[in-house]
Amino acid sequence: MRETPGRLLRLLSLLQMHRDWSGTELADRLGVTTRTVRRDVGRLRELGYPVHAAMGPIGGYRLGAGAELPPLLLDDDEAVAVVVGLHAGGVSGLAEASLRALTKVEQVLPSRLRHRVAALEASLLALPVRGPVVAAEVLTAVSSAIRASETLRFDYVSHDGRESRRAVEPHRLVSWGRRWYLVGWDTGRADWRTFRADRLTLRTPNGPRFTHREPPDGDLTAYLKRTMGREMWPLRAVLKLHAPAEEVAGRVDGEVTALDSKTCRLELASDSWDIVAFVVGMLDVRFEVESPPELTERLRVLSARYDAATQRGSIPGR
Incomplete structure (x- = not known):
């Protein structure tokens, strides 16, 4: 028979699978009697876990939602995901709470998980959140x-x-x-x-x-x-691409409409003409601007700048 603390953790892990367990099923999984299962369920309830029990042939045990937050049991992948997610942040007003939670989780991580988290942290670059942050x-x-x-x-x-x-x-x-x-x-x-x-x-x-x-x-x-794009970004560009629609669709976050077997129309929304120029340039296909004139003018400026950059001894203008 397993020691009581370890058995309780195992029982809690089974109950957290969000399904009903009969007393016999839990007893078989834990290698104990159904009477021991009933006692262990009582201990979990004393710790604050709302374990519900239904009587009858289709009854069983299920972990429900309680009035207070009891201690949580996470598997290895869940623990790593929580740490990485808390590092990411991104919502204003939660920085202090995220730091407290992160400290609590990291304090109890076993060494094998500390190595995984350290490897992730060393590999990731957390850039500052750009743009407004919602409260x-x-x-x-x-x-x-x-x-x-x-x-x-x-x-x-x-x-x-x-x-x-x-x-x-x-x-x-x-x-x-x-x-x-x-x-x-x-x-x-x-x-x-x-x-x-x-x-x-x-x-x-x-x-x-x-x-x-x-x-x-x-x-x-x-x-x-x-x-x-239409509702959230103020600038809208319409371009004719000299490429089949099926080659463009999926490569860019815009509306692609086939014109014929060799050309298509691309509609893009953005808050910057420079971003539109960058996205279209990444497609590496010939294109024509259908609208608006502001995009055409911006492309002329960028074209002159790039052309100047290729001239030996010249300094591109601003």
Whole structure:
């Protein structure tokens, strides 16, 4: 028979698999009697773990959610993932809490995992987060409204500085490109909209409850790929590429439309013409700018600069 502390950890690990276990199954796994299983379940409850038991032929034990957070049991991969995730950060207001949690986890890591974490830390370069960072309380409030199916009321500032007041049935929070977005049904506009989470100021209390709708386009991921650029980035470029659509699709985050077997149209959204020039250059195909004129002018400036850089003894202008 295993010693009690080790057996309790093994029992807890089994219960954390989010399934029902009969007393007989647990006894077989642990190599003990069902009476011992009942005693060990009682010890876990004393430690704060809400182990639920159902009687009858289809009954069993299941680990539920409790009022307080008991000690957690992580396997090797989960422990490493937690440490790396806490190092990454990215939400304002959580830096101090992340540091406290990171210290607690690292203090109890066994040596084999310390080596894995050290290797990861030595291999990764953590760059500063670019752009605005959303406040943790905003993400928490939006998530709670999604779960409770409550309409959100907030003031919003668009990318061009226009202010508006919105009432939105929140559907999902999305992390995309180091920024957080809210996707929801705008009741005032009777349509789906995507909002930058750092640009909204929540108003309380929340509005009436609602019934969640089917995701836009029947697929939230497809909807975001189709609309994100249009709604979130102010600049839009349309180019004709001298390459088949199937060779371009999947290589760039934009809308690709076949014109014929040898050419296609690419629509890109960005907040910088330089980024558009970089992305198109990486495709390494001939192209023509259909719109706008501002992109054409920026390409002329960049072309002159690159041309000057190839001339011996010359210094590129700014």
